[in-house]
Amino acid sequence: MRIVKHFFDFYINASIHVALSVYALTWITLLEFGVSQDNTVLYFNFFATITGYNFVKYFGLAKFHHRSLARKLKVIQVFSFFCFLALCYYAFQLEIKTWLYILVLAVITFFYAIPFLPRSVFVDSNQNLRQISGLKVYVIALVWSAVTVLLPLLDNAFMLNADAFITTLQRFIFVLALMIPFEIRDLQYDSLKLSTIPQRIGIPKTKVIGSVLLVFFFLLEFFKDQTSSENVFVLALFTLITLLFVVFSKKNQATYYSSFFVEGLPILWLVLLLLYGFF
Numbered sequence: 001m002r003i004v005k006h007f008f009d010f011y012i013n014a015s016i017h018v019a020l021s022v023y024a025l026t027w028i029t030l031l032e033f034g035v036s037q038d039n040t041v042l043y044f045n046f047f048a049t050i051t052g053y054n055f056v057k058y059f060g061l062a063k064f065h066h067r068s069l070a071r072k073l074k075v076i077q078v079f080s081f082f083c084f085l086a087l088c089y090y091a092f093q094l095e096i097k098t099w100l101y102i103l104v105l106a107v108i109t110f111f112y113a114i115p116f117l118p119r120s121v122f123v124d125s126n127q128n129l130r131q132i133s134g135l136k137v138y139v140i141a142l143v144w145s146a147v148t149v150l151l152p153l154l155d156n157a158f159m160l161n162a163d164a165f166i167t168t169l170q171r172f173i174f175v176l177a178l179m180i181p182f183e184i185r186d187l188q189y190d191s192l193k194l195s196t197i198p199q200r201i202g203i204p205k206t207k208v209i210g211s212v213l214l215v216f217f218f219l220l221e222f223f224k225d226q227t228s229s230e231n232v233f234v235l236a237l238f239t240l241i242t243l244l245f246v247v248f249s250k251k252n253q254a255t256y257y258s259s260f261f262v263e264g265l266p267i268l269w270l271v272l273l274l275l276y277g278f279f
Helices: 002-013 016-032 039-064 069-092 096-113 136-155 164-186 197-201 203-223 229-247 257-262 265-278
Strands: none
Touching: 002 069, 016 039, 016 069, 016 136, 016 164, 016 265, 039 069, 069 096, 096 136, 096 229, 136 164, 164 197, 164 203, 164 229, 164 257, 197 203, 197 257
């Protein structure tokens, strides 16, 4: 049983789970816009997510404790390196015009993790974008929505229209709502300088905001020129499930409440779409 837990913890800590969620959201975009399954983009986003997330999460640890890294972290580093190689392989198969777009997102990710701002801005030594007051969740939502909606459409030469931008806005709002259980969980760890939503207005009001965001996320579907009863039904069910996770989130959560169940909600969304289409 211990070995199963070790593998499961590696699955979570090495960002494989979050990468599958990004993979799922990318696939949902391809399904929604009738684009044939593009494995290059799907695999690129998968390996890019692992590489990017592990870089952001473990850069500081690797920088200051390189000689005394724990065995688990060393394994994650090696795993991330091979994922980076896979990322490069799939990146070279993407359209050239997509590269500039990827470069912009890569720069955002880089400065999200790397200290570069004056220390006077912070209460600690982490001088990066993720430490700027109130900015963290918006950076994450921006990158996720761009990577999972615009990137696959651009690489497949899809002419961006109003529906594409509405979907991008939907995805941005969804990720903001999805971050709320994490923000609530991290209340006991986050620096006050971060000024997260729960820190500023408290947990009950934060849940209200999350609920409003999810309602808006769902209603935006009706502003699209092209949608389907399948999308609306699945989206309604999925919105309700996500809402329940937001409402029942708390400061002292079960170990895997956010890191597995909440973070895996996009995978559930994809499964619901595929099952509905199958039946």
